[in-house]
Amino acid sequence: MPRLKQKIRRITIKDVAEFAGVGVGTVSRVLNNNPHVDSKTRQKVLDAIKKLGYIPNPHARRLSTGESNLITVITPEMKGDFYQILLSAIDEVLIKNGYSSLLYPLYNERKYEGLKKSSDILLSTDGIIVDGVNVDNILKGFINPQTPVVCLEQDSDKYDSVIVDNYYGGILAGDYFSDFDMDIFVVTHRKSHELESTVFDERLEGFQESLERKGRSIDKIYYVPLDWESTFEVARRIFSRYKRCAIFTTTDYLAVPIIEVARTMELKVGKDVKVCGFDDLPIAQILEITTIKQPIYDMGKIAADLLIKRINGRIKEKIKRYVLKPELVVRST
Missing domain, CATH: 3.40.50.2300 (Response regulator)
Known part of the structure; x- marks a missing residue:
């Protein structure tokens, strides 16, 4: 049957x-x-x-x-x-x-x-x-x-x-970073399927465009899932090699673990390591993170x-x- x-x-x-x-x-x-x-x-x-x-x-x-x-x-x-x-x-x-x-x-x-x-x-x-x-x-x-x-x-x-205007937000971050005499990195999230937002790509595109206009370039782009564990690992890899750099994260959510790793490795955030996020979430205000504020x-x-x-x-x-x-x-x- x-x-x-x-x-x-x-x-x-x-x-x-x-x-x-x-x-x-x-x-x-x-x-x-x-x-x-x-x-x-x-x-x-x-x-x-x-x-x-x-x-x-x-x-x-x-x-x-x-x-x-x-x-x-x-x-x-x-x-x-x-x-x-x-x-x-x-x-x-x-x-x-x-x-x-x-x-x-x-x-x-x-x-x-x-x-x-x-x-x-x-x-x-x-x-x-x-x-x-x-x-x-x-x-x-x-x-x-x-x-x-x-x-x-x-x-x-x-x-x-x-x-x-996420592209314009990236431009603002790029203009800010262009004057830093240090290596420039980006930590961002790559869209993996059609259900995900394109805002991270737009922010990265604006950032890259701004740097190129001023004769600068991104030294390396790190793509991570939207979780802290992966970002912690990327931050450790960066700071094990670079003790002086500027990092743009396409959301404040990814900036937090980077700042935490920098501090545990006794790097001075704001001096040895420059970090700029995107969003201006409450955590960015609490931790005094430089960011691109969106309304x-x-x-x-x-x-x-x-x-x-x-x-x-x-x-x-x-x-x-x-x-x-x-x-x-x-x-x-």
């Missing part, structure tokens, strides 16, 4: 809560971008969602909350405080206008396939905000044509977009406000494109 196919059980919010060691309410707050969840707990829940492949059910959420005004927020893999700042800004505008949000982290191909198969997530929503993902290519064909969409950190030929909070607020206006019919003209400018913030590193 032919074997019957075993039905695959759907992962539930309870499964996520048990895996993360938190309550169901905490998982719900994370999915709803509630600001009253500390960063460590939020990351535990997001890691559990990624590990289990959990796909939120917007219909179930509506029934449980009694709310009808729902905005879906799609992000790539969430690292550091960037997304907490961005999502807080988005939610501030949504809540003020009577909307709530459903967070869908697009971590990998499995989550992407789940998004395509679970049409409820994109069809049963009043609007969509997509961060760091090329909507025109990745989500082509399964977004309701009538659903307003705003893209963050990515241009679009079809939808409104709010971006930071993260403003980006989130503008995107959410633009989406609400589209939903309410207050904007009827063709697609709008907002380009925000970053700025250099020189601190002790």
Whole structure:
């Protein structure tokens, strides 16, 4: 007799809560971008969602909350405080206008396939905000044509977009580094698949262009995953050979382990080793890291406000494109 196919059980919010060691309410707050969840707990829940492949059910959420005004927020893999700042800004505008949000982290191909198969997530929503993902290519064909969409950190030929000029940010960093009489290195993340953002490439391109204009060049580029362990190893390799150098990291998240390794090897950060990050995350302010500051909070607020206006019919003209400018913030590193 032919074997019957075993039905695959759907992962539930309870499964996520048990895996993360938190309550169901905490998982719900994370999915709803509630600001009253500390960063460590939020990351535990997001890691559990990624590990289990959990796909939120917007219909179930509506029934449980009694709310009808729902905005879906799609992000790539969430690292550091960037997304907490961005999502807080988005939610501030949504809540003020009577909307709530459903967070869908697009971590990998499995989550992407789940998004395509679970049409409820994109069809049963009043609007969509997509961060760091090329909507025109990745989500082509399964977004309701009538659903307003705003893209963050990515241009679009079809939808409104709010971006930071990352290339210009790289130019600012390159102009700053060009006067340093020392070897220049870059530690960055290389896009490995279509679900990842292109912002790191744009920052590197601007940095490289600026140096070349001033007769300088990058001595070496180190590509790392977005994790501290790999960056620690790269930093040890650099400082085992170079005791005097300038390092540009395309995000503050990668600057932190480099500074830590330099200090443990008794190098003077800011003198022997110059470090500049990108973003101006809270950790950069605490550790006084020189960085290229991007207006993260403003980006989130503008995107959410633009989406609400589209939903309410207050904007009827063709697609709008907002380009925000970053700025250099020189601190002790």
